Every structure is written in C-alpha cells, then in structure tokens.
Amino acid sequence: xxxxxxxxxxxxxxxxxxxxxxxxxxxxxxxxxxxxxxxxxxxxxxxxxxxxxxxxxxxxxxxxxxxxxxxxxxxxxxxxxxxxxxxxxxxxxxxxxxxxxxxxxxxxxxxxxxxxxxxxxxxxxxxxxxxxxxxxxxxxxxxxxxxxxxxxxxxxxxxxxxxxxxxxxxxxxxxxxxxxxxxxxxxxxxxxxxxxxxxxxxxxxxxxxxxxxxxxxxxxxxxxxxxxxxxxxxxxxxxxxxxxxxxxxxxxxxxxxxxxxxxxxxxxxxxxxxxxxxxxxxxxxxxxxxxxxxxxxxxxxxxxxxxxxxxxxxxxxxxxxxxxxxxxxxxxxxxxxxxxxxxxxxxxxxxxxxxxxxxxxxxxxxxxxxxxxxxxxxxxxxxxxxxxxxxxxxxxxxxxxxxxxxxxxxxxxxxxxxxxxxxxxxxxxxxxxxxxxxxxxxxxxxxxxxxxxxxxxxxxxxxxxxxxxxxxxxxxxxxxxxxxxxxxxxxxxxxxxxxxxxxxxxxxxxxxxxxxxxxxxxxxxxxxxxxxxxxxxxxxxxxxxxxxxxxxxxxxxxxxxxxxxxxxxxxxxxxx
Numbered sequence: 066x067x068x069x070x071x072x073x074x075x076x077x078x079x080x081x082x083x084x085x086x087x088x089x090x091x092x093x094x095x096x097x098x099x100x101x102x103x104x105x106x107x108x109x110x111x112x113x114x115x116x117x118x119x120x121x122x123x124x125x126x127x128x129x130x131x132x133x134x135x136x137x138x139x140x141x142x143x144x145x146x147x148x149x150x151x152x153x154x155x156x157x158x159x160x161x162x163x164x165x166x167x168x169x170x171x172x173x174x175x176x177x178x179x180x181x182x183x184x185x186x187x188x189x190x191x192x193x194x195x196x197x198x199x200x201x202x203x204x205x206x207x208x209x210x211x212x213x214x215x216x217x218x219x220x221x222x223x224x225x226x227x228x229x230x231x232x233x234x235x236x237x238x239x240x241x242x243x244x245x246x247x248x249x250x251x252x253x254x255x256x257x258x259x260x261x262x263x264x265x266x267x268x269x270x271x272x273x274x275x276x277x278x279x280x281x282x283x284x285x286x287x288x289x290x291x292x293x294x295x296x297x298x299x300x301x302x303x304x305x306x307x308x309x310x311x312x313x314x315x316x317x318x319x320x321x322x323x324x325x326x327x328x329x330x331x332x333x334x335x336x337x338x339x340x341x342x343x344x345x346x347x348x349x350x351x352x353x354x355x356x357x358x359x360x361x362x363x364x365x366x367x368x369x370x371x372x373x374x375x376x377x378x379x380x381x382x383x384x385x386x387x388x389x390x391x392x393x394x395x396x397x398x399x400x401x402x403x404x405x406x407x408x409x410x411x412x413x414x415x416x417x418x419x420x421x422x423x424x425x426x427x428x429x430x431x432x433x434x435x436x437x438x439x440x441x442x443x444x445x446x447x448x449x450x451x452x453x454x455x456x457x458x459x460x461x462x463x464x465x466x467x468x469x470x471x472x473x474x475x476x477x478x479x480x481x482x483x484x485x486x487x488x489x490x491x492x493x494x495x496x497x498x499x500x501x502x503x504x505x506x507x508x509x510x511x512x513x514x515x516x517x518x519x520x521x522x523x524x525x526x527x528x529x530x531x532x533x534x535x536x537x538x539x540x541x542x543x544x545x546x547x548x549x550x551x552x553x554x555x556x557x558x559x560x561x562x563x564x565x566x567x568x569x570x571x572x573x574x575x576x577x578x579x580x581x582x583x584x585x586x587x588x589x590x591x592x593x594x595x596x597x598x599x600x601x602x603x604x605x606x607x608x609x610x611x612x613x614x615x616x617x618x619x620x621x622x623x624x625x626x627x628x629x630x631x632x633x634x635x636x637x638x639x640x641x
Contacts, residue, residue, distance in 0.1 A: 091393030113226030124367020176215035210392035217389030227375030414461035426612040436601035445591035453479035480550035481561035488532040513548035593635035
C-alpha cells in the first residue's frame with residue numbers, strides 16, 4: 066500500500082498553460098485541473114472509496130457480535146468481534162488521514178495551478194491587461210475564485226467514493242432485504258430533486274454577486290491608490306461614505322447568495338437524518354415480524370448511518386460545483402483575454418525608425434525628440450499605445466506584427482505613469498529586468514533629475530522602496546519610472562506625459578538631460594507643456610485623433626491658430 070501511494074503521489078512539475086479547449090467553459094477548466102494531476106486524483110479517489118466502503122464494515126462486525134456473541138452469550142465470540150472492530154476502526158482512521166492529506170494536496174495543486182495560469186497570462190497581456198479587465202477583478206480572481214474552484218476538486222475523492230460506497234451498501238442491503246435496498250436506492254434521486262433548485266439559485270445569484278464584488282474591489286483599489294490626493298482635497302469622507310453604501314448593497318446581494326447556500330447546508334444534514342430515520346423505522350418493523358434478525362437491524366442502522374456521509378457529500382459537492390461554475394467562468398474570462406500575436410520571427414530593421422501609425426497618420430522620424438500634443442490626453446495616449454503594441458504599426462516599413470516580439474520589447478519601451486514599481490532597492494527598480502550597473506544607473510537617475518531622491522534616502526541606491534512606491538511622492542515616482550526607462554536604453558522610447566508631476570525648473574532640466582542622453586535615438590513625449598514643446602525637435606498636433614499639423618513649436622505658434630490656442634490654455638492652466 067505504501068509503495069502504491071508513493072507511486073501515485075509522485076507528480077513531477079510538468080506544468081503547461083491551458084489550451085483553448087481547456088478554456089471553452091468552466092467544466093473544461095475543472096477537467097484540465099483534474100487531468101493535470103491525474104495520479105494524485107486517482108489516489109484520492111482510491112482512498113476516498115476504500116475509506117467510505119470501509120465505513121460499512123463496523124456495522125457488519127457489530128451485527129456479528131450481536132448474533133454470535135450477545136444473543137448466545139458466547140464471551141469468546143464477543144471478544145473476537147470486539148478486537149476485529151478495534152482493528153477495523155484503526156484502519157479506517159488511518160485511511161481517513163491519508164485521504165484528507167491527499168485531498169488537501171489536490172486542492173493546493175489546483176489552486177497554485179490556477180494562480181500560475183493567471184499570472185502567466187497577465188504577464189503576457191502586459192499593459193493591455195487593464196484595457197480588458199479591472200484591477201479589482203484581477204484581485205478577486207486571484208483571491209476568491211481560485212479558492213472556490215480548488216474546493217470543487219474535492220468531489221474527485223470523496224465524491225467518487227460516495228458513489229461507489231452508496232452502491233456497495235445498496236448491494237449489502239439487498240442481501241438482507243430487497244425492500245430496504247429499494248428504499249435506499251430511491252432516496253438519493255429524491256434528495257437531488259429537493260436540493261436541485263437551491264443549487265440553480267446559488268449559481269444564478271452567485272454570478273450576480275461575483276460581478277458586483279469585482280466592481281467594489283476595483284473601487285477599493287482605486288481609492289487606496291489615490292488616498293493621499295483624496296485626503297489633500299478633503300474628499301476622503303465623501304468617498305468613504307460612497308464606498309460604505311456600495312458595500313452594504315453587496316452585503317444584501319451576499320444574503321441572497323447565502324440563503325440558498327444555507328438551505329443546502331441544512332439539507333445536507335437534515336435530509337440524510339430523515340432518510341436514516343425512515344429506513345430504521347422500516348427495518349424495526351421487519352424485525353418485529355421476524356423478516357430479519359436483531360443483528361440485521363443493528364447492521365441496517367449502521368449501514369444507513371454510514372450512508373449519511375456519502376449523501377452529505379453528494380449535496381455539498383453539488384454546492385461546490387455550482388459555486389465553482391461561477392468562479393471558473395470568471396477565471397477563464399481572464400485567461401481568454403486576447404494577447405497580441407507573438408508569432409513574428411523577422412528581425413527589426415536597423416536604426417531607430419521611422420515608426421508609423423496608419424490610423425492617426427503619425428510618423429515618428431528617427432533620431433528626434435518628438436512631442437505629441439492634443440486637446441484630449443486620451444488621443445495622444447492611444448497613439449502611443451498603438452505605436453508600442455499594435456501589429457499594424459510599421460518600423461522602417463516593416464509591420465511590427467511580423468517581427469520578433471522579444472526583440473521589439475528590447476528596442477522599444479513604453480513608459481507611462483501607471484507603470485508598476487515593485488518593492489526593492491532603488492538600484493533594482495531602476496535596473497528593472499536588466500543587470501544593474503551603478504555607473505549607468507547613476508547616469509539614468511541624473512537624466513531623470515532624480516539625484517535628490519537618491520541622496521535623500523538613507524542608503525542611496527541600496528535604499529529600499531515600498532511596493533508601488535508608496536513611500537515616495539507622485540513626482541518622485543514619476544522620475545524613478547523615467548530613470549528606469551532611460552536605463553533600458555531602447556532605440557525608441559515612448560513616454561506618456563513624463564513631466565506632469567514636477568515643477569517647471571525640474572521639467573526643463575529633465576527634457577534637456579533627456580535630449581542629451583538620448584541624442585541620435587528616437588524619443589516621443591506626449592505633453593501640452595510649452596517648456597517641453599519648445600525643446601522638442603518636432604511637434605505633431607492631433608485633432609480628433611488624426612495628424613493636423615507637424616513642425617517646430619515656434620513655427621506652429623505663428624502658423625496654426627488651433628495649436629496657439631491649445632498651448633495658451635495649457636499655459637494658463639499652469640499659471641493657475
């Protein structure tokens with residue numbers, strides 16, 4: 066037995082991401098989780114079956130002790146069967162421990178496998194993740210849904226054992242009385258009919274609750290991210306009240322889910338008890354008429370008491386699967402978010418462009434500091450997004466979708482103010498995925514005018530920064546992000562408003578140093594700041610997402626009334 070268990074439980078790490086077929090529906094996803102640890106699941110089903118069938122042995126031993134020991138007053142037979150009962154009870158306890166350990170491993174494997182799949186896919190999505198799903202939804206998937214789906218895999222052990230044990234007990238009862246066997250076999254369908262509507266309601270209300278839970282978590286993430294700003298504006302109390310109202314609405318939705326769930330829990334205990342009472346009553350009447358012996362009555366009581374376990378597992382397993390269907394759908398919705406095609410193998414052309422976006426008509430000439438300006442920041446952000454990720458963008462006439470994605474990510478970097486700052490030292494954060502070189506790091510920090518940040522920290526580059534840069538100000542985080550982008554030294558750097566959180570003197574220094582460090586490389590900055598526009602080699606003006614004018618800042622001020630008005634509004638806003 067020990068060798069069999071060791072062989073079945075020896076599951077090497079052969080993790081592979083789920084395929085499109087595995088993500089076709091919640092049950093296909095559950096099957097993928099089950100198939101991925103087939104040996105362990107087989108062990109769980111084996112142990113669950115042996116354990117549940119083993120529960121039927123003590124009633125049989127008791128019946129023998131009654132018929133062969135108590136009734137004829139045979140002390141030797143009574144002691145013999147008592148010892149047998151002791152041995153059987155110990156074996157059942159050991160089986161229960163092994164079954165529980167195995168099922169815990171199955172749930173943990175399913176949980177970690179689901180988490181690994183979501184992390185793998187979100188890393189592939191990159192910046193496009195937030196366009197397809199909210200941060201709160203991702204958090205809820207990682208915390209709540211993964212756990213719910215993992216719990217459903219319990220049916221692969223006790224669930225299988227319950228079915229087999231139910232059939233074994235029915236066969237044993239048939240040997241005692243066909244009438245009792247018929248009653249037992251008819252009991253489960255009746256229980257399914259009674260519990261079915263509650264399971265359907267759990268699935269329906271659970272889906273609605275899960276959607277609103279994701280939305281509320283998203284709001285919480287947003288509030289925490291902007292807590293300092295809200296506190297400074299005096300809006301913290303208002304937002305807290307709004308969050309409290311929405312939280313109470315979610316609680317009321319939770320009650321609607323808890324209602325049928327509590328009924329399922331009650332029925333999983335109550336219905337088997339009623340079932341037990343009915344069978345015992347029937348067997349007692351049969352014993353009174355002499356149809357069965359007193360030992361048979363004891364055995365029947367034990368057998369039906371044993372059936373309480375598999376019947377309760379039927380009901381609980383149904384509830385777990387109903388909840389897992391809702392949670393599994395949320396997971397596969399995340400895993401089905403489309404990823405940019407990475408099948409290209411062609412090398413990128415040498416040089417720094419030109420880079421062209423067909424949709425807007427923007428052409429970024431190589432080796433220049435180019436400023437993108439529009440009345441609505443969303444227009445320039447959309448262009449940056451397409452230049453950095455759209456397969457239709459061309460680099461020196463070659464479609465980006467045809468080139469190697471890995472090479473593109475090395476030679477083109479998109480830097481925006483939402484880029485994550487992971488916990489670590491300043492050196493590690495600025496170096497990012499590259500090997501840290503102090504001389505280059507210091508140069509990148511200087512280019513981003515972030516020397517004062519490093520000097521103010523107790524250990525310089527070795528100073529620890531909290532996750533998200535929560536111990537830094539908004540302007541400090543912005544400069545650290547820019548230093549990281551500069552350190553990567555890409556051929557093309559696309560920066561979204563990198564100077565929006567700094568004062569005018571710092572802004573001017575940042576642009577001058579960026580020009581110096583990235584001479585002969587391509588740099589694109591979205592901005593409406595006159596200081597930045599005046600230092601740009603070329604300014605591209607967008608109107609309704611399309612190129613309206615191209616030129617130098619001073620020339621456009623004289624020749625383009627729209628641009629002049631746009632810059633004047635920006636200047637007035639800065640003055641205010």
